[in-house]
Amino acid sequence: MAKIALRGLTRARELYEHREARAKELAKKGRKVIGYFCSYTPVELFTALDLVPYRIQGKVGKPVEKAGQYLESIVCPYVRSCFDLALGGEYDFLSGAVIPHTCDAMHRVYDIWAYYLKPPFSHSLYVPHMTHPASYEFFMKEIEYLKRNLELFVERTASEEDLLKAIELHNRNRALLRELYQMRQPDPPLISGTEIMWVLVAGMTIPVQEFNELLEETIKEVRSRRPKSEGKPRLLISGSEVDDDDLVRLIEESGADVVMDDLCTGSRSFWQDVDTSKGAIVGLAERYLGVTCPRTYRPGKAPQRFSYLGDFIRDWNVQGVILYTIRFCDTYQLDAPEMKDYVESLKLPVLYLEDTYITSPIGQWKTRVEAFLETIETRRE
Amino acid sequence: MAEETKTEPRQKTSSVKSTESAGKIRHIVKRMYKKAQQAKEEHKKIAYCMVMCNYEEILEAMDVVQVYTENYAGLCAVKREAEQYMQKAQAAGYSDVLCGYAQVGIGFDAWRHELGAMPPDAPDGGMPDPDMLLGCSMGCDPRWKWYQALGRYKDTPIYNMEVLMPPSDADFAAIKPYYVRYMAEELRGLIAFLEEQTGKKMDYDLLMSIVKQVEETRLWWRKAYDLRKAIPCPMSTQDHFVIFVPHHMLLTDSMTLDFYKGLYDELKQRVDNKIGVLDEEKYRLLWGVGLPPWHSMYILDYFLTFGAVFAAETAYMIPEPFDIPPDITDPVELIALRAYERNSALQRRGKEAGGVPPLAQAHLERIRDFSIDGMVMHVTRSCRAATMGQIFTRNVIRDSYPQLPVMFMESDIIDLHSYSEAETKNQIDTFMEMVGAYKKSQR
Numbered sequence: 073m074a075k076i077a078l079r080g081l082t083r084a085r086e087l088y089e090h091r092e093a094r095a096k097e098l099a100k101k102g103r104k105v106i107g108y109f110c111s112y113t114p115v116e117l118f119t120a121l122d123l124v125p126y127r128i129q130g131k132v133g134k135p136v137e138k139a140g141q142y143l144e145s146i147v148c149p150y151v152r153s154c155f156d157l158a159l160g161g162e163y164d165f166l167s168g169a170v171i172p173h174t175c176d177a178m179h180r181v182y183d184i185w186a187y188y189l190k191p192p193f194s195h196s197l198y199v200p201h202m203t204h205p206a207s208y209e210f211f212m213k214e215i216e217y218l219k220r221n222l223e224l225f226v227e228r229t230a231s232e233e234d235l236l237k238a239i240e241l242h243n244r245n246r247a248l249l250r251e252l253y254q255m256r257q258p259d260p261p262l263i264s265g266t267e268i269m270w271v272l273v274a275g276m277t278i279p280v281q282e283f284n285e286l287l288e289e290t291i292k293e294v295r296s297r298r299p300k301s302e303g304k305p306r307l308l309i310s311g312s313e314v315d316d317d318d319l320v321r322l323i324e325e326s327g328a329d330v331v332m333d334d335l336c337t338g339s340r341s342f343w344q345d346v347d348t349s350k351g352a353i354v355g356l357a358e359r360y361l362g363v364t365c366p367r368t369y370r371p372g373k374a375p376q377r378f379s380y381l382g383d384f385i386r387d388w389n390v391q392g393v394i395l396y397t398i399r400f401c402d403t404y405q406l407d408a409p410e411m412k413d414y415v416e417s418l419k420l421p422v423l424y425l426e427d428t429y430i431t432s433p434i435g436q437w438k439t440r441v442e443a444f445l446e447t448i449e450t451r452r453e
Numbered sequence: 454m455a456e457e458t459k460t461e462p463r464q465k466t467s468s469v470k471s472t473e474s475a476g477k478i479r480h481i482v483k484r485m486y487k488k489a490q491q492a493k494e495e496h497k498k499i500a501y502c503m504v505m506c507n508y509e510e511i512l513e514a515m516d517v518v519q520v521y522t523e524n525y526a527g528l529c530a531v532k533r534e535a536e537q538y539m540q541k542a543q544a545a546g547y548s549d550v551l552c553g554y555a556q557v558g559i560g561f562d563a564w565r566h567e568l569g570a571m572p573p574d575a576p577d578g579g580m581p582d583p584d585m586l587l588g589c590s591m592g593c594d595p596r597w598k599w600y601q602a603l604g605r606y607k608d609t610p611i612y613n614m615e616v617l618m619p620p621s622d623a624d625f626a627a628i629k630p631y632y633v634r635y636m637a638e639e640l641r642g643l644i645a646f647l648e649e650q651t652g653k654k655m656d657y658d659l660l661m662s663i664v665k666q667v668e669e670t671r672l673w674w675r676k677a678y679d680l681r682k683a684i685p686c687p688m689s690t691q692d693h694f695v696i697f698v699p700h701h702m703l704l705t706d707s708m709t710l711d712f713y714k715g716l717y718d719e720l721k722q723r724v725d726n727k728i729g730v731l732d733e734e735k736y737r738l739l740w741g742v743g744l745p746p747w748h749s750m751y752i753l754d755y756f757l758t759f760g761a762v763f764a765a766e767t768a769y770m771i772p773e774p775f776d777i778p779p780d781i782t783d784p785v786e787l788i789a790l791r792a793y794e795r796n797s798a799l800q801r802r803g804k805e806a807g808g809v810p811p812l813a814q815a816h817l818e819r820i821r822d823f824s825i826d827g828m829v830m831h832v833t834r835s836c837r838a839a840t841m842g843q844i845f846t847r848n849v850i851r852d853s854y855p856q857l858p859v860m861f862m863e864s865d866i867i868d869l870h871s872y873s874e875a876e877t878k879n880q881i882d883t884f885m886e887m888v889g890a891y892k893k894s895q896r
Contacts, residue, residue, distance in 0.1 A: 142848065146550075146834055147841045173620070176593050180841045183621050183810040187845070196620035201590040201597060202613060206638030210615075213631040220627075369597060369613045373604055400550055400837055406598040409546030410605055426548065 080289040081267055087274035087286075088317070094278050095126045096165045104167040104226065107191075109154075111341040111363050112172045112199045114356045117219050119280055120230040120238035126166065127276035127337075130154045132316035136430055142184060148177035148400050149429035150313050155181060158189055168193025168225065170218065175367045175403055193225045202369050203361060212357040219353075235352035241280045246342040248287035249275075253339065255294050256331045257388055260302045263294045265309070265320040265330025272337055273315055305448040306389055310334035310381065310411065311396030312365070312404050318434050319396065319425075326441045328448075332388040334381055335396075340364055366407040374414040381411070385418060392448045394441075395424045421447050466531055468691035468750040469757070471730040472723075474716040475692040478699075481712075482528065485703060486577040492518040493581035498651050501580070501609075503596045504701040505772075506589035506616055507636075507792045508643055510667055510784070513705035514660040515647045520580050521702045522599075526557035530747035530867045532576045538564065539868065545605070552595040553835035553867030559602055566606035583609055585650050587643070591616035591796070593838030612646040614639045619797040621811050622804065629793060637789035644785070661784040663705055668777060673713035674700055675771050680720040681764055682823050685729020687720045690740045690763030691753050697769040735760030736826045736888050739819055741859075742767045742812060742846065743831025744839050744866045752877060756829075759885040765823040767815050768831075768839070773798040812842050813849035820854060826895075827858040827888035834865045856894065858887035 078086050087094060095105045105124040108115065115125035130153025139156035157163060168191045171182040179196075186194040198214050200207035223229045230238075252271065255262040271290055275283040305328040309320065313336050320330050333339055346352075346359040361368065370377050384390065393415045397404045405426075412422045423444040425437060470476055493499055500512060502519045512519050529535040535553070538560030543549050545563050547556060561580065564572040571579045586609050588597030597613040604611075616639070617632050619625070644655050681688055688696075696716065699709040723729075738756060740763050746752060753763065773795045781787045799811035806814065819825065828850075830843045847859045860880060864872035 142844055144832060144837075144840050144844060146832070146837055148837070173618075176838045177841065179618075180838075183812075184842070184845045186622065187808075187810060187849070194622070196622070198617065198620065200615055200635075201594075202615045202639070204615075204639065204642055206635050206642070207615065209638075210631060210635035213628075217624075217628060366598070367594065369601065371611065397548075399548075402552055402555075402837070403594045403598055405548040405551050406555065406595065406602045408548075410602065412546060413605065424546075 080286070080293040081270065083286055084267070084270040084274040084290060087277060088270040091129065091273060091277045092126075092162065092165065094282070095124060098124055098279070099165040099167070105165055106168045106170060106193065106222075107163055107166040108170040108172075109178055110172050110174045111336045111365060112174050112360050113170050113197065114215055114218070114360050115280075116235065116238040116242050116346065116352075116356060117215070117222055117230065119241060120234040121222055121226050121228065123167075123222070123226065124279050128154050128158075128163065128169070129273070129276070129315040130313075130429065131157060132318055132429060134430070142188065143181075146400060148175075148398060150398050151177045151181050153430055155185065158185070163189075166191060168195070170195045170197060172197040172199045174199050174365070175401070177400075193222070195221050199368075200361065201367065203371075208357050208361060211361050212353050215353055215356050215360075232352055236348055238280075239346045239348055239352060239355065241284065243345045245275075245280050245284050245287065246345055248284060248291065249342045252287060252291055252294065253332070255291070259306065259389065260299045260304065261329050261331050262297050262299060264324055265333070266317050266324055268330075268333075268338075269314070269317040269320050272341075276315075276337070304329045305445050305452070306331045306391045307394060308332040308334065308381075308384055308388065308390040308392075309394045309396055311394075312336050312398055312401055314338070314396065319427075319437070322434055322438060323394070323441055326438065326445055328392075328441075328445050332384045332390055334364070334384065336365060339384075366403040374410045375417075378411055378414045381414065382418060385415075385420065390420065391452065392421045392423070392444065394444075395422055397424075397426050399426055399428050421451065466533060466747075466749055466751060468694075468753045470692050470695070472688050472692050472696075472716070472719055474712065474719050475688075475695050477712070478695040481703070481708075482698060483577055486580075489518055489520050489581050490578050498585065499581050499583045500585045500587050501583040501600065502587050503589055503592070506587070506591060506614065507788055508587065508589070508614065508640070509704040510660060510663040510788065511640065511643060511647070511655075512587075513663050514656055515644075515651055515653060517585070517647060517651065519702070520583060522558045522580065523554040523596075524698075524702055525561075525576075525580050526554040526867060527747045529557050529576050531750065533748060533869075534574075534576050535748070535867045536869070538572075547602075550835060552593070552599070553833075553865055555595040555599040555602070556835070557867060558599060562603055562606050582607075585609060585646075586611045588613040589616045590614070591618060593836075610646070610650060612643055614643055616792060617796060619793070619800055621800045622808070623797075623800065625797060625801055625804075633786075633789050633793045636792050637785055640785050640788055657784055661782075661787075664784050664787055665777065666710060667704055668775065670700065670704065670710045670713055671772055671775075673710065673717050675774065677713060677717040677720050678771055680717070680724050683724040684737075684824065685727065685731065685734040686737060686762045686764040686823075687723035687729060689730045689753075690766045691750065693766055694745050694750065694769065700771075701769065730762045731757060731760060733760055734762050736885075736892055737762055737764040737824050738888070739764070739816065739823065739825045739828040740766035740768060741816060741828045741830035742839055742843060743833055743862075744768055744836055746831060746833075746862075746864045746872065747866055748869050749864070749872060749874065752874065755878060755881055756885070759881075759888075761827070761885060761888065763829075764825065765819045767812075767819060770815070810842075810845070810849060813846045816846055816850055817853055820850070820857065825857070826892050827860070827884065829860045829862055829884070832861050832863045834863075834871045835868055836866050856891055858884060858891050860884040
C-alpha cells in the first residue's frame with residue numbers, strides 16, 4: 073500500500089517524535105548532515121554549501137548511560153544528555169559538528185566531542201561575549217573562518233550569491249515562523265504551545281526548504297481553525313533549551329495557554345532576520361550576535377535589557393511568566409532574579425522552575441504550576 | 454545580624470607552609486585590604502576586578518585601585534565566613550549551585566545595599582564600595598556576568614572585556630591576526646572607559662615600563678617555580694596556593710618583584726642544601742585542575758603524613774613564558790599579543806604533540822617535568838569551569854601514564870555542604886595505597 077505523505081502539524085509531530093529520521097534518510101542518500109548547537113551557529117553557511125543543518129538535542133528523561141565516564145555529574149545536564157546520545161551512536165549519521173563557544177559547557181565539550189567521536193568535520197566557533205564594535209568585526213572573521221573550513225571539507229566554495237540565496241531561504245523561514253507565532257495572539261490562540269514545540273523541533277532536523285514547506289502547510293491548517301475555549305490564563309515561557317513538549321504540555325493540560333516564548337529553541341532562534349544590505353557576512357555577524365541569550369553581555373539595566381520581553385508580554389497579552397532554567401547554567405541563573413524583578417515590575421506573576429533535564433521533575437511541577445495558575449486566576453478576578 | 458546568619462564557627466582552616474615567603478602572605482593580604490579601604494577614604498578610584506584579565510598594568514598606569522572579588526570570596530571561605538553571604542545571595546533569588554565566588558560577592562553587595570554600609574565584621578575589613586566593575590570573559594562566564602548582576606544593587610559603571618581563548622585545533626596562523634586585533638581593541642576600549650571614569654589620560658610610556666616590570670616579575674616567579682622540580686621538593690602546593698597572591702592581586706605593586714626574587718633565593722638555598730618539604734619525601738603528587746577547597750586547606754596536610762608532597766599544580770598557574778618583541782613599541786599591542794601567545798600556548802603545543810587537548814597537555818608536562826607519582830583533582834560543585842574536563846584529562850593522561858593513580862576529591866571552593874572530611878580521608882588512605890603500589894612498580 074502506498075504510504076500517504078503526512079502534511080502540516082501531523083508531519084511536524086511525526087518529525088518531532090522521530091527527529092533524526094529525515095536527516096538519516098538524507099545522509100543515506102549522500103547528503104552531508106552537520107550537527108550544531110545553540111542559536112548562535114550561522115546555519116546559512118551550511119545551506120549555502122548544500123549541507124543539512126541538524127540541531128543537536130538531548131533526550132529529556134533518558135538517564136545518562138555512557139557519558140558519565142567522560143563528563144562530570146555537575147556539568148550542564150543538557151550537554152551531558154547530548155553527548156550521551158552521541159556516544160550511544162544516535163548521531164552517527166552526522167558528518168560533522170559545529171560547537172560554538174557560547175557558554176562554559178559548550179566551550180569545554182568541544183574538545184571532548186572531537187576527541188572521542190572523531191567526526192569527519194569539527195569546528196569550534198568563538199562567539200564573542202561582548203557587543204562592542206570590535207566584537208562584530210571579530211565575529212565576522214570567525215564566521216569567515218568557519219566558512220573557509222566548511223569549504224575545505226566539502227571541497228567547493230560558497231560565493232556571495234550562494235550565501236545571499238541561503239540567507240533569503242532562512243529569512244523566509246523566520247518570516248513564516250513569526251507568522252505562525254502571530255496566530256498565538258488571539259484569545260484563544262489558534263495553535264497551542266505544545267504544537268508549536270513539535271513544529272520548532274521538527275524544523276531543527278530538516279533542510280530549510282523542507283521546513284518552509286512544512287510551515288506553509290501548518291499556517292494554512294492553523295488559519296482555518298475556529299477554537300472556542302477562550303479565557304484561559306495566557307503564559308510566556310522564558311529560558312534556555314526546551315526541546316521536549318513535556319513541560320509545555322503539562323502547563324496546557326493544567327488549564328493555561330502557552331502563547332509566547334523566549335527560548336533558545338523558540339523565538340530566540342528566529343526572531344531577527346539577517347540584513348544583507350552590508351553584505352552576507354556582515355549581516356550574519358550582526359544578526360547572530362544580536363541573539364538575546366544571557367550568555368552575551370548587553371549593557372544596561374533590566375528594563376533596557378529585557379524590553380523585548382516586555383514587548384512580547386504586551387503584544388501577546390501575557391498574564392504570567394514561567395522562568396525555566398537548566399541546573400548548572402550560570403549565565404541564565406545570574407540573569408534570572410533580575411528578569412523576575414523586571415516581569416514583576418510589569419505587575420505579572422512569575423514562576424521560577426529549575427530543571428535537571430535528564431530526570432525532569434515534571435511530576436513535582438504539576439502542583440506548582442496549578443498553584444501558579446490559581447494565582448493568575450485570582451488576579452484576573 | 455551577622456551572628457544570626459553565621460552557621461560555622463570560626464576555626465583555623467589553613468595548611469602548613471614550608472617556606473618563609475609563604476609565611477609573609479597573610480600580612481600582605483591584610484595590608485592589601487587596608488590600603489584599598491584607605492584609598493576609598495582618600496577618594497581614589499576603586500575597581501572590582503577579576504584575576505588574569507590582562508588589564509593589571511593598565512589599571513596601575515591609570516592609578517586605579519584593584520580589588521579582586523573572587524579572591525575576597527576565597528578569603529571569606531578560609532575564615533569560614535562565607536556562608537552568611539551565600540545565604541544573602543540565595544535569599545535574593547540566586548541558585549545554590551551558582552559559582553560560589555559569585556554567591557559570596559553578590560551576597561556581600563546585596564547586604565551592603567540593604568544596610569547602606571559595610572556588612573558587619575566583614576573579613577579583613579571588607580571590600581570597599583567600587584567606582585567601577587571590570588569583568589572579563591576569560592576563565593568562565595560568571596567572571597563578567599556576576600558584575601552585571603550587581604546592577605540590582607548599585608549603579609556602578611561596568612566595562613566587561615573579552616579575553617580570548619583560542620580553540621585547541623585552530624589554524625593558528627590564520628586566526629592570530631584577528632584574535633590579537635580584537636584583544637587590542639578591547640584594551641583600547643577599557644582605556645577610553647578608564648579615562649572617562651578617572652578624568653585622566655593614559656601615560657603610554659608609564660604603561661610600557663609597568664609591562665616590562667611585570668614580565669620581569671613573572672620571570673622570577675617562573676625561575677622559582679622551576680626549582681620545585683628538585684628532589685626533594687623545596688615547596689609544596691600548600692605554599693603555592695598563597696604564593697600566587699602577589700602575582701594575581703598585587704602584580705604591579707612595588708614589592709611584588711622583590712617578593713618573587715626573595716622566593717627564588719629562598720628556594721635556591723633550600724634546593725642547594727637539599728631541604729625538602731619533608732625530611733623523607735616518598736611520593737610526589739600533582740594537584741590537578743580544580744581550585745582549592747579554601748574552607749579546609751589543612752586537608753592537604755593529610756597527604757604529608759604518608760610522605761607525599763604536592764610538587765606541582767595546574768591551578769593558579771604561572772603565565773606561559775613570553776619574550777617581549779623589541780619591535781613593538783605600543784604597550785597595548787604588546788599586551789594583546791602577549792594575551793594571545795599565552796592563551797594559545799598549550800593549544801599549540803598540544804597540537805604539535807599530535808592532538809593532545811590543552812588541559813591534558815598542561816598535566817602531561819607537569820607529570821613529566823616534576824616526576825609525579827599520583828594526581829589529585831578537585832571536583833568543585835559550584836565551579837563547573839574548573840571541573841568540567843577533569844575526567845577527560847584523566848582519560849587522556851592514561852594514554853601516556855596508564856597506571857598513574859588519580860583521585861577525584863569532591864567538595865567545593867566555598868561551600869562546605871558537599872564536603873565530608875571523614876570520607877575524604879578514607880579516600881586519601883585508599884589513594885595513597887595506590888600511589889605506594891605505583892611507585893614500587895616504577896622502580
